[in-house]
Amino acid sequence: MKLRKQLLVTPGRKVVLAKLDPDHTFGWEKSDAVAKRLEQNTARLEELQLRLFAENRHALLIILQGMDASGKDGTVRHVMTGLNPASCQVQSFKVPTSEEIRHDYLWRIHHVVPARGEICIFNRSHYEDVLVVRVRQLVAKEVWKRRYDQINDFEQMLTENGVTILKFFLHIDKAEQRDRLRARLADPTKNWKFDRNDLDVRRQWDAYQRAYEEALSRCSTKWAPWFVVPANKKWFRNLAVSDIVRATLEDLHPQFPRPLFDVTKVRVP
Ligand code: AMP
Numbered sequence: 001m002k003l004r005k006q007l008l009v010t011p012g013r014k015v016v017l018a019k020l021d022p023d024h025t026f027g028w029e030k031s032d033a034v035a036k037r038l039e040q041n042t043a044r045l046e047e048l049q050l051r052l053f054a055e056n057r058h059a060l061l062i063i064l065q066g067m068d069a070s071g072k073d074g075t076v077r078h079v080m081t082g083l084n085p086a087s088c089q090v091q092s093f094k095v096p097t098s099e100e101i102r103h104d105y106l107w108r109i110h111h112v113v114p115a116r117g118e119i120c121i122f123n124r125s126h127y128e129d130v131l132v133v134r135v136r137q138l139v140a141k142e143v144w145k146r147r148y149d150q151i152n153d154f155e156q157m158l159t160e161n162g163v164t165i166l167k168f169f170l171h172i173d174k175a176e177q178r179d180r181l182r183a184r185l186a187d188p189t190k191n192w193k194f195d196r197n198d199l200d201v202r203r204q205w206d207a208y209q210r211a212y213e214e215a216l217s218r219c220s221t222k223w224a225p226w227f228v229v230p231a232n233k234k235w236f237r238n239l240a241v242s243d244i245v246r247a248t249l250e251d252l253h254p255q256f257p258r259p260l261f262d263v264t265k266v267r268v269p
């Protein structure tokens with residue numbers, strides 16, 4: 001499970017996104033072997049999820065961030081394949097509602113952190129509060145500046161209480177985003193995904209990259225690591241995320257609980 005090491009943002013490292021190639025595949029090539037590995041990961045994830053649920057000790061929180069069209073939805077679809085929706089959820093974070101905005105920014109997040117035994121995927125997250133909020137100056141600098149430490153503390157508290165956290169930044173470049181946004185316009189089955197607001201965000205590409213760099217550099221911690229996933233190639237993105245999720249669940253060694261009674265002494269009439 002080498003990708004977990006290769007894509008990790010070592011805590012304390014300063015990330016410069018321009019130096020990380022969104023096309024890099026770490027020697028992997030699109031092949032039958034990759035397709036097979038993905039299939040095996042999916043099957044194994046299904047089993048690990050069942051054990052996690054039965055054991056009822058750990059929760060897994062997977063955070064997905066990335067520019068528009070970076071593949072967050074596609075990754076959710078992929079990682080979820082085979083998982084039982086009974087103990088797996090997806091939470092998408094949009095512009096805060098009028099109620100959410102009246103609370104602190106972590107309020108709506110904490111509320112939906114997975115319970116023991118559960119897996120939850122966040123499509124966007126509290127990181128939006130140091131990304132879009134910073135770039136669009138939705139709060140004063142003094143306010144968002146403090147949030148990096150607050151987020152680290154919040155995530156540490158969660159991990160100390162049974163939540164394992166994985167954070168993936170899906171790294172695409174501007175040309176790839178252009179092609180994907182054009183595809184949304186060209187394909188009638190994708191028109192609904194095209195959001196004109198994405199063009200304003202695209203114009204501020206560099207400011208978003210700076211904001212991502214600071215979040216990745218300051219908030220990759222021992223307890224809640226960031227991974228930068230080269231995501232121009234969808235097959236590699238899927239391979240990387242499923243490998244890392246699988247390796248992390250394997251490390252938790254979830255076990256089926258042993259019955260508290262002697263099963264040989266119970267008869268079902
Ligand atoms: P999508 O993920 O394409 O459905 O878009 C969701 C939109 O909600 C994106 O433009 C995000 O930047 C925006 N959004 C998410 N969280 C926040 C937040 N805390 N403050 C402002 N905008 C947000």
Ligand code: MG
Pocket residue numbers: 068193195198
């Ligand atoms: Mg969108």
